[in-house]
Amino acid sequence: MQQRSLGSLTVSEVGIGCNNFGLRLDQAGTDAVVHAALDHGVTLFDTSNTYGETKSELQLGRALGARRGQVTIATKFGMGLDDRFPAIKWSASPAYIEAACEASLQRLDTDYIDLYQLHFPDAATPLEDTIATLQTLVEKGKIREFGCSNFDAAGLHNATTAAKGGRPFRSVQNQYSLLSREPEDGVLAACDELGLGLLPYYPLANGMLTDKFVPGEAPPEGSRLSTMPENRRSHWLGDDMVEQARRVHAYAKEINTPVLTLAFSWLLSHPQVSSVIAGASNPSQVAANVAAATSLDAHVVERLNELTK
Numbered sequence: 001m002q003q004r005s006l007g008s009l010t011v012s013e014v015g016i017g018c019n020n021f022g023l024r025l026d027q028a029g030t031d032a033v034v035h036a037a038l039d040h041g042v043t044l045f046d047t048s049n050t051y052g053e054t055k056s057e058l059q060l061g062r063a064l065g066a067r068r069g070q071v072t073i074a075t076k077f078g079m080g081l082d083d084r085f086p087a088i089k090w091s092a093s094p095a096y097i098e099a100a101c102e103a104s105l106q107r108l109d110t111d112y113i114d115l116y117q118l119h120f121p122d123a124a125t126p127l128e129d130t131i132a133t134l135q136t137l138v139e140k141g142k143i144r145e146f147g148c149s150n151f152d153a154a155g156l157h158n159a160t161t162a163a164k165g166g167r168p169f170r171s172v173q174n175q176y177s178l179l180s181r182e183p184e185d186g187v188l189a190a191c192d193e194l195g196l197g198l199l200p201y202y203p204l205a206n207g208m209l210t211d212k213f214v215p216g217e218a219p220p221e222g223s224r225l226s227t228m229p230e231n232r233r234s235h236w237l238g239d240d241m242v243e244q245a246r247r248v249h250a251y252a253k254e255i256n257t258p259v260l261t262l263a264f265s266w267l268l269s270h271p272q273v274s275s276v277i278a279g280a281s282n283p284s285q286v287a288a289n290v291a292a293a294t295s296l297d298a299h300v301v302e303r304l305n306e307l308t309k
Contacts, residue, residue: 001041001290006197006274007145007170009114011072013268014293015044016286017201017279021059022052024281034063036283038070040290046173046199046277048076048119049088049104057107074115074199075104076149078122092122094133101142116143117173120150127162135167147171147196153186160194169196171274176200178266178308179208179244188272197274200267204278206236208245209263215246247307255300262304264292269301 002013016037021030034045045064047056057075064071077100080090087103089096104113116137118130134146147169148159160168172191176183176198183198191198206224207213219225225236235241252259267276276293280286296304 001043002293003043004197004274006072006115006199009072009145009170011044011275012042013275014042014264014290015046015074015199015275015277016042017277018045018047018056018060019051020279020281021047022055025059027059027062029281030059031063032283033280033286034060036286037280038067040286042286042290043070044072044074044275044277046074046201048079049100049107050076050079050081050119053081054085054088054107057104061107061109068110072114073108073110074117074147075108075113076117076119077101077104079119090120090122092118092125092130094125094129097130097133097137101137105142112141113143114145115171116146117171118146118148121148121155127159128164131159131162131166131168135163138167145170147173147199149173149201151187153190156187156190156194156196168194171197171199173199173201173277175202176267176273177203177205177209178248178263178304179205179241181308188270191272196272198270198272199275199277200273201277203267203276204260204263205241205245208236208241209248209259211259213245213249215242215249244308248304251303251307257300258292260288260292261294262296262300264289265294265296266301266304268293269296 003010004013045060047060049057077097078092081088101116137143151172156172174183174187204210212220225233248262249259252262264276267273278289280289
């Protein structure tokens with residue numbers, strides 16, 4: 001597994017998204033995925049205090065156990081849960097960050113978080129206050145680096161200004177895939193200018209960029225597409241999106257390359273990308289994701305850009 005830089009951190013090119021832990025996977029299932037990932041050289045595990053209704057962090061910490069020092073743990077704060085979880089709020093206020101960090105440290109059973117990420121912008125809290133609090137957490141040794149998620153280019157520039165010459169965001173985690181190319185509208189350029197690493201989520205477009213998905217047919221039973229709310233499913237399975245997926249699948253057959261390989265490796269062809277984060281429900285999916293990370297010829301990258309622009 002190749003490694004890339006993210007601030008002062010070094011992370012594997014393929015990371016494990018831990019949003020399956022706690023709901024779709026129990027502790028035994030989480031253990032199997034985590035141990036398979038470690039055995040394949042994966043060192044980045046991305047979770048959140050909301051994933052699995054707070055159980056994801058707990059199960060990840062238990063699964064890592066004595067191997068915690070071998071990995072980079074990225075977790076998030078700032079996205080709320082429902083009324084059953086009043087302590088999990090849509091907030092980036094200083095008091096909330098400090099409380100949320102302590103709670104995540106306890107659930108993860110660790111003394112420090114490698115990458116602590118603001119899940120969504122918080123219009124109610126000045127960015128200066130958020131970043132100052134995160135800088136203090138670094139000074140205290142509670143976190144090593146911090147980043148953000150779901151920020152546009154303007155927000156990234158504003159955040160750098162808000163850092164006031166001190167430690168800034170080191171990463172941005174946004175949706176990016178062959179079927180969702182919004183970061184090309186300024187975010188990639190901001191990453192270059194500001195020295196940020198991009199962590200794409202939904203790299204497989206909710207399963208549309210896997211061989212299990214057949215364009216024009218109903219999504220597989222039990223898949224993310226089959227279980228998501230209707231308003232989101234209608235977006236992903238709309239005519240334009242399905243047509244783009246069909247073109248990628250057809251091209252994959254034409255060049256005798258798995259769709260999964262094209263999806264992962266196209267993302268990794270972008271130097272701004274530090275790691276591609278993808279969920280896994282079992283060890284075989286971990287192995288497939290790791291195997292999908294390779295180097296594509298320039299003409300293949302160019303053709304994929306044309307097919308999905």
